[in-house]
Amino acid sequence: MKLDRRRFLQTTSATAAVMAAPGIIGRAAADDTIKMVSILDQSGGLDIYGKPMVDTTVMAVEEINAAGGLLGKQIDLKTYDPQSNIQFYTQFATQAAASDKADVVHAGITSASREAIRATFNRFRTLYFYNTLYEGGVCDRSTYCTGSTPAQTVEKLVPYVMKKWGKKVYIVAADYNYGHITADWVEKYVRDNGGENVATEFFPLDVNNFGTTIKKIQAAKPDLVMSALVGGAHVAFYRQYAAAGMNNSIPIASTTFGVGNEHTLISAEEGNGMIVAYSYLQEIDTPTNKDFVGRFQAKYGADAPYINELAARSYEGAYLWAEGVKKAGSTDLAAVIEALDTPVSYNGPSGKLEVEPKTHHAVQNVYLAELQGQKYNILETYEQQQPADTLLVCDLVKEPNQSKFYFENGLEAAGIK
Amino acid sequence: MDLAIALALQIIYGIANLVLISLGLAIIFGMMRVINLAHGEFIMLGGYVVVISTNHGVNLWFAMLILAPVVVGLIGVIVERLLIRHLYGRMVDTLLATWGLSLVLIGLITTIFGAQTATTISAPLGAVPIGEYSTSGYELFLIAVAIVLSVVVYLALKFTRIGLVARGTMQAADMASALGVSTSKVYAITFGVGAAVSGFAGALLAPLTGVLPTIGATYIAKAFITVISGGTAILAGTTSASVLLGGINGIVSFGIGPTMGEVALLVAAVILLRLMPRGITGRIFRKSL
Numbered sequence A: 001m002k003l004d005r006r007r008f009l010q011t012t013s014a015t016a017a018v019m020a021a022p023g024i025i026g027r028a029a030a031d032d033t034i035k036m037v038s039i040l041d042q043s044g045g046l047d048i049y050g051k052p053m054v055d056t057t058v059m060a061v062e063e064i065n066a067a068g069g070l071l072g073k074q075i076d077l078k079t080y081d082p083q084s085n086i087q088f089y090t091q092f093a094t095q096a097a098a099s100d101k102a103d104v105v106h107a108g109i110t111s112a113s114r115e116a117i118r119a120t121f122n123r124f125r126t127l128y129f130y131n132t133l134y135e136g137g138v139c140d141r142s143t144y145c146t147g148s149t150p151a152q153t154v155e156k157l158v159p160y161v162m163k164k165w166g167k168k169v170y171i172v173a174a175d176y177n178y179g180h181i182t183a184d185w186v187e188k189y190v191r192d193n194g195g196e197n198v199a200t201e202f203f204p205l206d207v208n209n210f211g212t213t214i215k216k217i218q219a220a221k222p223d224l225v226m227s228a229l230v231g232g233a234h235v236a237f238y239r240q241y242a243a244a245g246m247n248n249s250i251p252i253a254s255t256t257f258g259v260g261n262e263h264t265l266i267s268a269e270e271g272n273g274m275i276v277a278y279s280y281l282q283e284i285d286t287p288t289n290k291d292f293v294g295r296f297q298a299k300y301g302a303d304a305p306y307i308n309e310l311a312a313r314s315y316e317g318a319y320l321w322a323e324g325v326k327k328a329g330s331t332d333l334a335a336v337i338e339a340l341d342t343p344v345s346y347n348g349p350s351g352k353l354e355v356e357p358k359t360h361h362a363v364q365n366v367y368l369a370e371l372q373g374q375k376y377n378i379l380e381t382y383e384q385q386q387p388a389d390t391l392l393v394c395d396l397v398k399e400p401n402q403s404k405f406y407f408e409n410g411l412e413a414a415g416i417k
Numbered sequence B: 001m002d003l004a005i006a007l008a009l010q011i012i013y014g015i016a017n018l019v020l021i022s023l024g025l026a027i028i029f030g031m032m033r034v035i036n037l038a039h040g041e042f043i044m045l046g047g048y049v050v051v052i053s054t055n056h057g058v059n060l061w062f063a064m065l066i067l068a069p070v071v072v073g074l075i076g077v078i079v080e081r082l083l084i085r086h087l088y089g090r091m092v093d094t095l096l097a098t099w100g101l102s103l104v105l106i107g108l109i110t111t112i113f114g115a116q117t118a119t120t121i122s123a124p125l126g127a128v129p130i131g132e133y134s135t136s137g138y139e140l141f142l143i144a145v146a147i148v149l150s151v152v153v154y155l156a157l158k159f160t161r162i163g164l165v166a167r168g169t170m171q172a173a174d175m176a177s178a179l180g181v182s183t184s185k186v187y188a189i190t191f192g193v194g195a196a197v198s199g200f201a202g203a204l205l206a207p208l209t210g211v212l213p214t215i216g217a218t219y220i221a222k223a224f225i226t227v228i229s230g231g232t233a234i235l236a237g238t239t240s241a242s243v244l245l246g247g248i249n250g251i252v253s254f255g256i257g258p259t260m261g262e263v264a265l266l267v268a269a270v271i272l273l274r275l276m277p278r279g280i281t282g283r284i285f286r287k288s289l
Helices: A005-026 A047-066 A086-099 A111-123 A154-165 A177-192 A211-220 A235-243 A287-300 A309-328 A333-340 A407-413 B002-032 B039-055 B060-082 B091-113 B137-159 B161-171 B173-178 B183-209 B216-230 B234-255 B258-275
Strands: A033-039 A074-080 A104-107 A127-130 A138-140 A143-145 A168-174 A196-203 A224-228 A252-254 A275-278 A345-348 A351-356 A361-372 A375-385 A403-405 B127-130 B133-136
Touching: A033 A047, A033 A086, A033 A309, A047 A074, A047 A287, A047 A309, A074 A086, A086 A104, A086 A111, A104 A111, A104 A309, A111 A127, A111 A138, A111 A177, A111 A403, A127 A309, A127 A333, A138 A143, A143 A309, A143 A361, A154 A177, A154 A224, A154 A252, A154 A275, A154 A361, A154 A375, A168 A177, A168 A211, A177 A196, A177 A224, A196 A211, A196 B258, A211 A235, A211 B002, A211 B133, A211 B234, A211 B258, A224 A235, A235 B137, A235 B183, A287 A345, A309 A333, A309 A345, A309 A351, A351 A375, B002 B039, B002 B127, B002 B133, B002 B137, B002 B161, B002 B183, B002 B216, B002 B234, B039 B060, B039 B091, B039 B183, B039 B216, B060 B183, B127 B137, B133 B137, B137 B161, B137 B183, B137 B234, B161 B173, B161 B183, B173 B183, B216 B234, B216 B258, B234 B258
Parallel strands: A033 A074, A033 A104, A104 A127, A127 A143, A168 A196, A168 A224, A224 A252, A252 A275
Antiparallel strands: A138 A403, A275 A361, A345 A351, A351 A361, A361 A375, B127 B133
16 A cells, blocks of 8 residues: 555544543543444344445544544444344433433434434434434425435435336235335326326335236236335345336335445346436546545454445534534524524535435435446436425524424425325 | 136145245254244245255255255254253243254354345246146246155155154153163154254245345244144144145235235134134044044
8 A cells, every 4th residue: 555645644643533532532521522422233134234334433533533533533433233122212312412411313224213312312402313314304404315215316316217118017015114105205206297197005014925926917917017015024025026027117216225325235137127226326427426435444444344325424424513513613502593594515425415304304316226246327317306395394594493204294395195 | 718727826835835934943842842942943044055056066856855954853852852852841931942052043044144145046947837827837946845744744754663663752752761762862853854944945935035144034923823823733734724824825825915924814813713722633634634
């Protein structure tokens, strides 16, 4: 490895930070660190999502600390593992807010976990970042949802695949709020684009025999299948679909495939041709992203997982918050919210990510890609997409004191229900 | 017509699937009265043997048909010697111990292989066309395997000396012991065979479902419901309960939807156990195996 002066300074300052760490921990009681807490599942059924998110969060905090920290202070990151159990989420949320007195909490994967802990952070007046793609509709002054929502991804995905493959759509989705709400949005966009919903089917999360549904799909003869299936058991759908020879006749588009790195779990032939849309893919061809991926793989070695939207956004979410703190010059809740809403932006691996002040969601790039040989080929890039679904129901500028989850109103406003 | 044939095959596959995931548990529960809560993890281990060995270049069929049952069977024997044999006759204690074992196995596999493992295998044998429909050739193969496996277990229990000794030990352990049978050896072998059958099932299902450390949870509830609904007779119980529950699940899944299919399976089991508290073979097929 060649050492130039800049890299030498970087490494030595990083080493100095590591050497200084025991001292920092020793004085943690004093007010010279900024406290960040992360609550993400590192075991249990959701660990396929949570582990890479923790990896990138740790990486972001280490980088910020190595570069001198925030406001001259080091960030003290504490990670809790709620073990895919909602009860632990509420417990750790209370601990983070009341006992750790966290300046910010980055937490939650499923919408259920987010709704379980959001109230706690409201009560303790704690800043909360939710970095997962979800169905949209949270409207909360002290909560920032940085992930993509259906109006950003599904709105682009549906017309693209309908144009490519045809107008008859069969929807398969997970049987909980994400799956149901996403299916509603898919149905809306199919109708808006002059298509027809042949059928919508929901699957409990532990079902892994999809045979009868595959026969129903054969009987209905749609032009394409839209999948919002979630979790490890549902990966079986794609394998059984391919085993019945269906992947060659009726193509699949998905709002979730790849978020749990499913594309590395099934073989190349089984996944080829599938189309997805996310606000981040590891294959994005920019110097910033290549540098990010390189550093991640160097840090976590050859076994480093594929970086999906959830993992990348956890990294960018930490930086977005850090930008807010820098601009505010303090960690005071009101000051940081005001600074974030100016709005703050961050140029990360996914491109420009900017806070949308009315909804506390993010304006972000969306990438549409086709899977080939377990890798995504990016077909289209849509720059700076607004969270249009949440904007229909939420205006925190006009009415700041809100803490609502408006998904039903959102569906109504969009003319779905 | 084509749809009827395709659908019938699908429902039969659903039944075969239940037979495969339940038979190992039925052997251990029926023979030894041991409730093995680590059953799902034996299935998971079978899947991992296949995925790991094929990733290292081992032939898929060899890995599924031979390697997985042998490896998981040996693990079963070790578990029996180290853990289960200290707890015979203590139902609640075995329940807790095997639950602990299942957590250990999940943790161990996650630690070694991570939360997810890439697979290069996909279901072999391609697709079989049925008129306008097509079904997976591999699923048809699994139906055949389930039938053959049931027949083999039947023949082994009915006509071999080992089967006779095993049945004798199951009916009256002290009498068998007095006649010179080493009951502890019989228990160890039975547990090993049960584990091997579970591992075999996991190996066969791996190309259709993939593997995850937590995949056992998907199977354990269904396997238990099938075995309990079946009652004490290992083979007649498991197959009759599989036909009933798998059939109901398949028909309702097709007619209404997969969520209602799961509900219908559970409702059918509840009603069945209300009417026949000792399972199907507690009332009918009482003398069968």
